[in-house]
Amino acid sequence: MADDVDSQEEFEAKETSKALPGGWLLLFIGVILFAIVYFIAYTPAISGWTQTGAYEQSLHNK
Amino acid sequence: MSVYKMGDYHYDNQTVRKFIYSSIFWGVLALIAGVWISILFWAPGLNGPGWLTYGRLRSFHVNVMAFGLVLGALIGIFYYITIRLTKRPLLFPKIARFTVYLFNLAIAVGGWGLLMGYTKSLAYNEFEWPASLLIVILWVLMAVVILGTIIKRKEEQMYISLWYIIATVVTLAVIYVVNNLVVPAGLFKSYPVFAGVNGANVEWWYGHNAVGSELTMATLALFYYFLPKSTGLPIYSHRLSIIAFWSLIFAYLWAGAHHLVYTPIPDWIQTVAIAMSIFLIAPSWGSVVNGFYTVREDWGRMRTHYLTKFFILGITFYGIQTVQGPTQALRVVSSLIHYTDWVVGHVHMGAMGWDALVITGAIYYIIPKIYDTEIYSEKIANTHFWLVLTGQIIYSITMWIAGIQEGAMQKAVNPDGTLKYTWDQIVAKDIPYWQFRTLGGVIFVAGMLFFVYNILMTVRKGNALVASKA
Numbered sequence A: 001m002a003d004d005v006d007s008q009e010e011f012e013a014k015e016t017s018k019a020l021p022g023g024w025l026l027l028f029i030g031v032i033l034f035a036i037v038y039f040i041a042y043t044p045a046i047s048g049w050t051q052t053g054a055y056e057q058s059l060h061n062k
Numbered sequence B: 001m002s003v004y005k006m007g008d009y010h011y012d013n014q015t016v017r018k019f020i021y022s023s024i025f026w027g028v029l030a031l032i033a034g035v036w037i038s039i040l041f042w043a044p045g046l047n048g049p050g051w052l053t054y055g056r057l058r059s060f061h062v063n064v065m066a067f068g069l070v071l072g073a074l075i076g077i078f079y080y081i082t083i084r085l086t087k088r089p090l091l092f093p094k095i096a097r098f099t100v101y102l103f104n105l106a107i108a109v110g111g112w113g114l115l116m117g118y119t120k121s122l123a124y125n126e127f128e129w130p131a132s133l134l135i136v137i138l139w140v141l142m143a144v145v146i147l148g149t150i151i152k153r154k155e156e157q158m159y160i161s162l163w164y165i166i167a168t169v170v171t172l173a174v175i176y177v178v179n180n181l182v183v184p185a186g187l188f189k190s191y192p193v194f195a196g197v198n199g200a201n202v203e204w205w206y207g208h209n210a211v212g213s214e215l216t217m218a219t220l221a222l223f224y225y226f227l228p229k230s231t232g233l234p235i236y237s238h239r240l241s242i243i244a245f246w247s248l249i250f251a252y253l254w255a256g257a258h259h260l261v262y263t264p265i266p267d268w269i270q271t272v273a274i275a276m277s278i279f280l281i282a283p284s285w286g287s288v289v290n291g292f293y294t295v296r297e298d299w300g301r302m303r304t305h306y307l308t309k310f311f312i313l314g315i316t317f318y319g320i321q322t323v324q325g326p327t328q329a330l331r332v333v334s335s336l337i338h339y340t341d342w343v344v345g346h347v348h349m350g351a352m353g354w355d356a357l358v359i360t361g362a363i364y365y366i367i368p369k370i371y372d373t374e375i376y377s378e379k380i381a382n383t384h385f386w387l388v389l390t391g392q393i394i395y396s397i398t399m400w401i402a403g404i405q406e407g408a409m410q411k412a413v414n415p416d417g418t419l420k421y422t423w424d425q426i427v428a429k430d431i432p433y434w435q436f437r438t439l440g441g442v443i444f445v446a447g448m449l450f451f452v453y454n455i456l457m458t459v460r461k462g463n464a465l466v467a468s469k470a
C-alpha cells in the first residue's frame, strides 16, 4: 500500500525548521525566572517560610 | 525502494486494527458507565446492589477508560506510527499480535474485578494485582517490539513523534512498576509496600505522570504525526518541537506533589512541584504554538480538510488545560478548588476535549488508510465533532462553576470561627450543576456513537473492497 512508509519532508517545514517564535521564547524565560523566585520564596531552608508558620500568621490576622 | 513485501505490512496493519476495535469496545462500556454514575449523583435512589453501586461503577469507568479505551488505542496507534516513521514492519510481528490478546485479557480481568469489588484502592491504578501483572507483561512485550523496531529502523532521522513514543513507553513502565510494588494476600487482595506520607507521594508521582505520559506525551506523539498527515502541512519548527520535548520531560517528573498541596508532605517538596508546574506552561505551549503556526500557513484547511479541526481544537484545549493546571498548583488556588468539582472539570476538558479529539481524529485517518479507501461519511464525522465539542464544553463549564461554589462554601466561616455550611447544604446546591453535567455527558456520548458507527461503516466498506479485489 502506498502509505506504509513516510518521508521526512512531509513533517518538517524547510524554511522555518529552526525558528523559535519570540513571544514563546519570552514565555520560556519568564516561567524559568518565576520558578526560581517561587522556589526561593517558599523553601523553608532558604527563606524561612513554612506552611505551619503561614497558617499561624493567618490566625493572628483574623 | 522498500525491501519489504506488502504482506509484511498487512499483518501489522491487522494488529493495529484489532487494537483499535478492542479499544472502542472497552470505550463504549466505560462511557455508558460514566453517564450512569453521573445520573446517580442527582438520583441516588437508582443505586443498585452489588456491582451496580456507584463506588464500583465509578472505578470501572475511570480505569477502563484510562487502560481500556486510551491505552488500547495508543498501543495500536504507536505500532502504526512506528512502522511508518522507521520505514519497516514491526520487529516481532507475532509478539505484537499477542499483545492484543494480552491487553484484552488484562482489561477483562481488571474490569471484572472492580465490578466484583476487588480494588487496590490506588487512584488510577485500581485493578487488583493479577490484572496489573498482566499489564506489566503486556507493557514489557510492547516495549520490546517498539524499541526494537526503532533501533532497527531504516530511516536514520527520528521524527519528534518517535521521541514522544519512547518517552511514554519508558515513563509508564517505571511509574507503573513502582506504584504496583504490593504484597499479595490471596488472589484478590494486596497491600502496597509504601504507606502514609511516602505512599501518598509515590501515588501522586505515579498519578501525575500516568496522566503525563498517557494523556499528554502519547497524545502529543499522535498530534505531531497526524496534524501534518491530515492537513498536508509540515510542522512549523523542528527546533521548537525538540526544545519543548526535552523541557517537558525534564519538568514533568517533579510535579506530582502539586496534588498534595497543604498536606503533611514536606513544604520543600510541594514548593518544587509547584515551581515545576509553572515552568511546564512553556514546554506545553511550545506544542500549541507549533500547531497553530503550522496551520497558519493556510487556515482554509479547517474547512477543506475535515480532520484539521479535530487536531486544532484538540491542541487548543490542551493549551487551556496547561494554563489551568499550573494555576491549580499554586497554593492559594489549590486551597479553593481542591476537594471540589473544579478538578473534575479540569480532568474532563483534557480527556474529552484534547485526548478524545486527537485519538478519534487519528482513528479516522488510520482506518481508511489501512483499507486504502475514504472515510464512510465526512458529514457524520462533522456531526460527531460538534456533538463532542458541545458536550465537553457544557461538562467543563458546569463543573468549574460548581467547584468554585463548593470551595467558597467550604471556606465560609461564622464570626465565631465555626463553619457556615454543612456538607449536606453544599451538596444540595450542586444538584442543578450535576444535572447539566449529565446533559453534557449524554451529548458527548451521542457524538462518540456517531464516531463508532462511522468507523464500523468504513470497515464494512473496506472489507467489501478487499473481497472484490481478491
Ligand code: HEM
Pocket (backbone or CB within 6 Å): B123, B211, B215, B216, B255, B258, B259, B277, B278, B280, B281, B284, B318, B321, B322, B323, B324, B325, B326, B328, B329, B334, B337, B338, B339, B343, B346, B347, B349, B350, B351, B354, B355
Ligand atoms: C502543564 C500541565 C498540567 C498541570 C501543571 C496540571 C496540574 C494539575 C493539578 C495541580 C491538579 C490537581 C488539582 C487538585 O486536586 O487540587 C490536576 C489534576 C488533574 N489533571 Fe492536570 N495539569 C496539567 C495538564 C493536564 C492534562 C493535559 C490532563 C489531561 C487529561 C490533565 C489531567 C488531570 C487529571 C486526570 C487530574 C485529576 C487528578 C485527581 O484525581 O485528583 N492535566 N492537574
